[in-house]
Amino acid sequence: MKTPWPNLLLFLAVTVCVFLTGTSAFSCYACKNGDACDDVTEQMKTDCTSPLGAINTCIKAKVxxxxxxxxxxxxxxxxxxxxxSGVAVCMCESDLCNGTPPRVSPSLHASLAASLGVFILQRLV
Structure with missing residues (x-):
């Protein structure tokens, strides 16, 4: 009979990693059209953390x-x-989500890695 310990330990490790990646400050890209805003750059990243905690959304508008x-x-x-009326406003709630192209969340990467790890462990055990 197979022991569940390797799968349980892998699940716990991945769960901790997923929550650790989500604890950093909330960031968005910030710029106006005068800043060549069509393409995002590293310099446009800004910390959106607010003492009141209300700012947790990124916005991209085209007027x-x-x-x-x-x-x-x-x-x-x-x-x-x-x-x-010729105005497009997009709102999103993940880090740097108002950039181009859309970014894949770190949680999705961790989930895919965990799934692959479980699959490999099941083949080895």
């Missing part, structure tokens, strides 16, 4: 061809975009 990226508070269109 008459001008792009604006910033931190913000959650709105009604969270994790989607709204279009009205």
């Amino acid at each position: 008459s061809g001008n792009v604006i990226r910033s931190c913000g508070v959650p709105g009604t269109n969270l994790n989607k975009c709204a279009f009205d």
Whole structure:
């Protein structure tokens, strides 16, 4: 009979890693069109952490061809975009999510690694 310990230990290790990657400060890209805002750069990263804890959303807006990226508070269109009268506003709630192209979350990477690890362990045991 197979012992469940290797799988349990792997699950616990991955769970701890997932939660540790999510504890850093919340960041977004911030720029105005005058800053060449179409493509994001390392210099545009900004810490959005607020003493009140209300800022946990990134915003990307396009008004008459001008792009604006910033931190913000959650709105009604969270994790989607709204279009009205030539204005597009997109809101999202993960680190640096208002960049281009969309980024894959570290939690997804950890989940995929854990799944692969469990698969390999099951083949070895």
